[in-house]
Amino acid sequence: MNYLSTRGHPDRKRFCEILLEGLAPDGGLYLPEHYPQVDTATLAKWRDLPYAELAFEILSLYIDDIPPADLKAICAKTYTPEVFGSEEIVPLRELEDGVYLEALSNGPTLAFKDMAMQLLGNLFEYELARRGAELNILGATSGDTGSAAEYAMRGKKGVRVFMTSPDGRMSPFQQAQMFSLQDENIHNIAITGVFDDCQDIVKAVSNDLGFKRKYRIGTVNSINWARLLAQVVYYFAGYFQATGGNDKPVSFTVPSGNFGNVCAGHVARMMGLPIHTLVVATNENDVLDEFFRTGIYRVRAAADTHETSSPSMDISKASNFERFVFDLVGRDAAKLRSLFVDDLGGQARFDLSGEPAFKQAAERFGFKSSRSMHADRLATIRDTEKRFATLVDPHTADGLKAAREHLTPGVPMVVLETALPIKFAATLVEALGHEPARPARFEGIEALPKRVVKLPADVEAVKAYIAQNCD
Numbered sequence: 001m002n003y004l005s006t007r008g009h010p011d012r013k014r015f016c017e018i019l020l021e022g023l024a025p026d027g028g029l030y031l032p033e034h035y036p037q038v039d040t041a042t043l044a045k046w047r048d049l050p051y052a053e054l055a056f057e058i059l060s061l062y063i064d065d066i067p068p069a070d071l072k073a074i075c076a077k078t079y080t081p082e083v084f085g086s087e088e089i090v091p092l093r094e095l096e097d098g099v100y101l102e103a104l105s106n107g108p109t110l111a112f113k114d115m116a117m118q119l120l121g122n123l124f125e126y127e128l129a130r131r132g133a134e135l136n137i138l139g140a141t142s143g144d145t146g147s148a149a150e151y152a153m154r155g156k157k158g159v160r161v162f163m164t165s166p167d168g169r170m171s172p173f174q175q176a177q178m179f180s181l182q183d184e185n186i187h188n189i190a191i192t193g194v195f196d197d198c199q200d201i202v203k204a205v206s207n208d209l210g211f212k213r214k215y216r217i218g219t220v221n222s223i224n225w226a227r228l229l230a231q232v233v234y235y236f237a238g239y240f241q242a243t244g245g246n247d248k249p250v251s252f253t254v255p256s257g258n259f260g261n262v263c264a265g266h267v268a269r270m271m272g273l274p275i276h277t278l279v280v281a282t283n284e285n286d287v288l289d290e291f292f293r294t295g296i297y298r299v300r301a302a303a304d305t306h307e308t309s310s311p312s313m314d315i316s317k318a319s320n321f322e323r324f325v326f327d328l329v330g331r332d333a334a335k336l337r338s339l340f341v342d343d344l345g346g347q348a349r350f351d352l353s354g355e356p357a358f359k360q361a362a363e364r365f366g367f368k369s370s371r372s373m374h375a376d377r378l379a380t381i382r383d384t385e386k387r388f389a390t391l392v393d394p395h396t397a398d399g400l401k402a403a404r405e406h407l408t409p410g411v412p413m414v415v416l417e418t419a420l421p422i423k424f425a426a427t428l429v430e431a432l433g434h435e436p437a438r439p440a441r442f443e444g445i446e447a448l449p450k451r452v453v454k455l456p457a458d459v460e461a462v463k464a465y466i467a468q469n470c471d
């Protein structure tokens with residue numbers, strides 16, 4: 001399998017080459033040259049596989065430069081009941097007639113990002129050892145990515161993590177999870193700004209090819225293809241659990257920010273998994289919802305990014321969206337470039353409302369969307385506790401609300417549970433008047449010593465810090 005850039009760069013790469021890279025040299029995102037097709041017979045064969053073996057089957061279709069036995073061992077080591085809390089790894093439970101929650105957040109940091117990051121940690125370790133190389137991971141997080149990356153990479157040989165986050169914008173629990181790690185290879189950098197400032201810094205450093213090469217900069221942001229690929233697996237696993245023996249279509253609702261999670265659903269659907277509808281759920285930061293309703297994509301300035309009670313979705317420029325738009329415009333790189341070329345200024349805006357491509361978003365690719373506000377979130381959390389004795393986190397609540405707006409009779413609707421409620425305790429308290437239960441291993445983490453430096457939203461300052469800490 002070869003990988004290409006959405007912006008038309010002529011080079012083609014193999015999986016392990018792009019594994020350790022971020023953006024393509026032309027600023028585009030990597031995608032496979034084609035989506036391998038999975039037919040009904042293959043689905044039937046895969047239906048009863050344990051999660052790790054299912055992961056191996058799917059990854060094998062996209063990775064041909066790791067010997068199969070090694071890849072199988074990596075999957076087996078990653079997706080264990082010890083790390084993810086159950087044999088199913090992503091257990092599905094029915095909430096009400098035809099509406100399911102797929103639990104993706106029982107990993108080490110209690111959010112779905114562990115699903116991909118734990119695999120990435122093991123892939124990085126494997127590939128770096130094979131090359132005898134080192135890597136400095138530079139990332140941007142609004143909370144969950146950072147902790148997932150740090151827990152996946154802590155103590156790993158040959159890897160350092162430099163994780164930027166918007167100063168003071170994460171929940172105390174999230175901050176404590178990250179900043180309490182004392183591992184020498186983990187560096188927390190609090191940036192005076194919002195998440196998009198952090199993301200812009202990461203992009204700017206990655207675009208400085210000289211610096212990137214000298215300091216062996218890599219990324220674990222959701223633009224990393226391996227992460228997206230790891231996420232494809234749980235759409236299959238969710239599908240099998242929801243259908244229990246038939247080949248009927250299933251819909252998914254995905255609480256969305258950077259469009260990484262739902263883009264994995266798009267890939268699964270392109271492979272032939274019978275997905276009826278992919279519902280993109282947003283919060284008050286509704287760039288994506290606006291696009292799917294109107295065809296107009298209007299990136300907001302950092303100053304117009306709302307700070308909400310589902311903060312991991314507080315994103316005004318969805319970094320993976322370009323992957324989907326590439327497919328939407330028929331993989332026409334020139335057209336893609338014409339839409340995203342202004343991206344550098346952070347003010348990208350395009351309008352596909354008059355174009356046939358826009359109609360295809362719903363008709364051919366199955367996309368729908370909804371937006372949820374703070375009051376909706378609280379109401380959904382309350383309602384879910386009252387009617388189903390189940391606590392959901394604010395992001396999953398956004399998903400549940402959106403899901404109910406796009407039900408199709410006879411089609412199971414799977415809502416991806418993207419975090420556990422304890423990560424966002426303040427909002428749960430606001431909604432319910434009580435704290436959600438806290439797993440024993442997280443008792444008292446807010447009081448632990450913190451390891452973090454504060455830097456301005458300035459590319460040079462971040463580069464200098466990396467250079468200082470790289471010998």
Ligand SMILES: *Cc1c(COP(=O)(O)O)cnc(C)c1O
Pocket residue numbers: 111112113144145222255256257258259260261262312313395418419
């Ligand atoms: C990261 C995250 C999201 C958004 O996922 P994307 O892949 O960025 O769209 C939603 N909910 C939670 C809890 C997250 O951590």
